[in-house]
Each structure stands twice: as structure tokens, then as C-alpha cells.
Amino acid sequence: MVVNVAIVGVGLVGSEFIRQVIATQSKKIAVVAVANSRSMHISDSPLVDDSWKDQLLTSASPFTLDAFTASLAASKAARPTVVLDCTSNETVAAYYPTWLRAGFHVVTPNKKAFSGDLNLYKEIVQLSSQPGSPLVYHESTVGAGLPVINTLNDLVNTGDKIVKIEGIFSGTLSYIFNNFSTLDKSAKPVKFSEVVSVAKELGYTEPDPRDDLNGMDVARKVIILGRVAGLDLTQETVNVENIVPEELRNLPTSEFMEKLPEFDAHFEKLNQEAIQNGQVLRYVGLVDPVHGKSSVTLARYPASHPFASLKGSDNIIAFTTERFPNPLIIQGAGAGAAVTAFGIYSDILKIAERTRQ
Numbered sequence: 001m002v003v004n005v006a007i008v009g010v011g012l013v014g015s016e017f018i019r020q021v022i023a024t025q026s027k028k029i030a031v032v033a034v035a036n037s038r039s040m041h042i043s044d045s046p047l048v049d050d051s052w053k054d055q056l057l058t059s060a061s062p063f064t065l066d067a068f069t070a071s072l073a074a075s076k077a078a079r080p081t082v083v084l085d086c087t088s089n090e091t092v093a094a095y096y097p098t099w100l101r102a103g104f105h106v107v108t109p110n111k112k113a114f115s116g117d118l119n120l121y122k123e124i125v126q127l128s129s130q131p132g133s134p135l136v137y138h139e140s141t142v143g144a145g146l147p148v149i150n151t152l153n154d155l156v157n158t159g160d161k162i163v164k165i166e167g168i169f170s171g172t173l174s175y176i177f178n179n180f181s182t183l184d185k186s187a188k189p190v191k192f193s194e195v196v197s198v199a200k201e202l203g204y205t206e207p208d209p210r211d212d213l214n215g216m217d218v219a220r221k222v223i224i225l226g227r228v229a230g231l232d233l234t235q236e237t238v239n240v241e242n243i244v245p246e247e248l249r250n251l252p253t254s255e256f257m258e259k260l261p262e263f264d265a266h267f268e269k270l271n272q273e274a275i276q277n278g279q280v281l282r283y284v285g286l287v288d289p290v291h292g293k294s295s296v297t298l299a300r301y302p303a304s305h306p307f308a309s310l311k312g313s314d315n316i317i318a319f320t321t322e323r324f325p326n327p328l329i330i331q332g333a334g335a336g337a338a339v340t341a342f343g344i345y346s347d348i349l350k351i352a353e354r355t356r357q
């Protein structure tokens with residue numbers, strides 16, 4: 001079945017998703033609406049080229065969630081409609097119950113609804129879990145397009161018992177520490193602030209890189225995985241190590257990037273302490289249902305550990321379960337527009353498949 005897709009948020013990820021749909025000439029997906037924080041463009045026919053960018057730029061329709069939703073009602077009568085949230089906004093995330101009640105499916109890489117208010121999360125699960133109810137997919141909220149949520153759901157739904165989920169869940173922090181903290185003597189030494197700037201330029205970071213460095217992005221992923229595994233995790237119940245120096249925590253984003261070089265020596269000291277012990281620094285998330293101690297920490301690993309040999313912006317997620325005492329491991333690129341859009345694209349194809357008549 002062809003599904004209509006209405007996108008809120010056409011930045012890096014949203015626009016890459018549209019590019020992939022157009023490039024593959026999808027027969028299952030018709031992108032019919034685009035919006036950013038200022039305006040919206042509702043199209044009479046599916047987008048087939050880049051002209052939506054100009055149409056959105058010159059659109060006279062200001063974006064509001066209510067107006068956007070009302071304009072989708074007509075298209076819903078013709079086809080199933082998926083609202084795709086490609087913002088990182090909490091107000092947009094809090095609107096999912098309204099969309100679900102209106103009969104729209106929801107797909108998103110936005111972590112806020114699944115890692116924020118527990119009541120919102122439970123309401124979304126409840127509204128999307130009745131027979132015939134609209135569907136919610138959020139694969140790209142953890143490990144971008146890597147099949148992490150799907151695998152965890154399969155483990156849980158088939159009755160496996162989760163013992164531990166441990167990994168490097170941040171493409172940004174993986175990239176930063178893989179390059180900054182290495183035992184490879186042939187690698188060119190880099191300054192911490194330089195490697196953060198490159199991660200931002202490559203599109204791995206959150207709009208404000210402090211949302212990665214303060215551990216909140218990883219904590220959100222730990223909370224999402226914990227909740228899918230059946231735990232009522234919240235930001236209060238996950239222990240998070242914030243590595244943003246105190247002095248930089250309340251500055252505007254641009255000033256933060258300007259001042260970060262002043263703290264290069266601090267990060268280099270941490271790095272040298274690890275390296276002199278034959279270890280590297282890695283920023284690691286842990287879901288621990290057995291001991292109830294889920295956490296995010298900057299830890300040290302010896303060269304022999306799988307976390308020490310990661311490359312690029314790869315994520316690694318190890319599920320230890322009753323059936324997999326030797327962990328089931330998923331590894332690969334966990335950030336960047338292309339792989340995040342891939343996760344969204346495959347989620348929407350699942351909805352197209354499940355709504356086939």
C-alpha cells in the first residue's frame with residue numbers, strides 16, 4: 001500500500017530522507033507535506049524533485065502543529081498517513097498522542113517522546129498497541145538506522161530475558177574518542193576541541209554538541225532501550241557523567257565552541273592517564289535491569305576489548321540475555337544523515353507493508 005508521509009523538520013535528516021525517497025523512486029512512499037519551525041508546504045502531488053525547498057522557503061503558510069494536522073485530514077481519507085517528526089523538539093514530541101488519536105501513524109528519529117515524561121511514553125505505547133490502532137516506529141532513535149530497537153523488541157516479544165545492554169550509543173562520542181584516545185602510535189595526535197568541531201561538521205552531533213558531551217543524548221538512548229525492555233527508566237534513575245567543563249555549561253552554543261580549546265589540556269590529561277595504563281577512553285551506556293543501575297560513564301578499556309577497536313562514528317550495542325549469554329552484538333555507523341534516514345525509510349516501509357489491504 002502507498003502511504004502518504006508528512007514531515008515536520010527538514011534539516012539534515014528530514015531532507016536526506018526526502019532525497020533517498022526521490023532517488024529510489026519509491027512506489028510505497030508519497031511525501032506530501034513538509035514543514036520547519038517557520039512555515040509549511042502541503043503539496044497536491046508527491047514530491048519528485050528538489051523544488052519543495054523553494055516552495056517551503058516562499059510558503060505563505062506559517063507552521064503550527066494544529067494547522068499542519070488539519071491540512072492532513074483530507075489526505076488521510078485517501079491513504080494511510082505517516083507523520084514523520086525529524087525535529088529534536090519536545091513540543092512536537094508531545095503532540096504524538098493527538099496524531100495517533102486522529103489516526104495518523106508516527107515515525108521519528110526524535111528521542112524526546114520516548115525518553116522524556118514517562119506518562120507521555122506510556123500514552124503513546126497504549127495508543128499504538130491496540131489491534132488496528134495507528135503504528136509508531138522509532139528505530140533511528142538509537143544507533144541511527146542500525147536494527148537496535150527492532151532486535152530488542154523481537155527479543156522481548158519472544159520472551160527472552162534481558163540481563164544487560166551495554167554499548168557505545170553515540171556516533172559523536174564514538175567518533176570523538178576513537179580519534180582522540182587511541183593506542184595506535186602511528187595516529188596523528190588531535191586536540192579534543194578540534195575533533196569535536198569535525199564531528200559537528202560531519203553532522204554527527206546534536207544541534208548543540210553539549211547535548212552529546214553532557215551525556216544526555218546517551219542517557220536518552222539508555223532510557224529508550226530500558227523502557228523497550230520493560231523498565232520504567234527516567235532521567236532521575238540513570239546515573240550520568242557529564243564531561244562538559246562546568247564553566248562552559250551555560251554559554252550560548254557558538255561561545256561554547258569558541259571556548260572549548262581552553263579545556264584541551266584537561267581532556268589530554270585524562271587521555272594520557274588512560275594511555276599510560278595501556279587503556280583508551282570510551283563513553284559507554286549501560287542498561288542494567290538485574291542490579292537496577294543504568295548509567296552513562298566515561299570509562300577506560302584495554303586494547304583487547306571490542307569497544308577499544310571501534311572505528312569512525314560506529315556504535316556498538318551488546319545485548320546479554322538469557323538466550324545470548326555471549327552477547328548478541330550489533331555494530332556499525334550510528335550517526336549521520338544517510339544512515340539515520342535509512343532507519344526512517346525502513347520504518348515507513350514496515351508501515352506500508354502492515355497497512356496493506
Ligand SMILES: NC(=O)C1=CN([C@@H]2O[C@H](COP(=O)(O)OP(=O)(O)OC[C@H]3O[C@@H](n4cnc5c(N)ncnc54)[C@H](OP(=O)(O)O)[C@@H]3O)[C@@H](O)[C@H]2O)C=CC1
Nearest residue numbers: 009010011012013036037086087088089109110335336340
Ligand atoms: N544527525 C544524526 O546523526 C542523527 C539525528 N537523529 C535525530 O534526528 C532528528 C533531526 O536531526 P537533524 O536533522 O540533525 O536536525 P536539524 O537541526 O538539522 O533539523 C531540525 C529540523 O527541525 C525543524 N524544527 C525544529 N523545531 C521545530 C518545531 N518546533 N516545529 C517544526 N519544526 C521544527 C528545524 O526547522 P528550522 O530550520 O526552522 O529551525 C529543522 O528543519 C533529531 O531528533 C536528532 O536527534 C537521530 C539519529 C542520528
Ligand SMILES: N[C@@H](CC=O)C(=O)O
Nearest residue numbers: 170171172205206335
Ligand atoms: N548526536 C547523536 C545523533 C544520533 O542520535 C549521536 O551522535 O549519536
Ligand code: NA
Nearest residue numbers: 139142144146
Ligand atoms: Na536504530
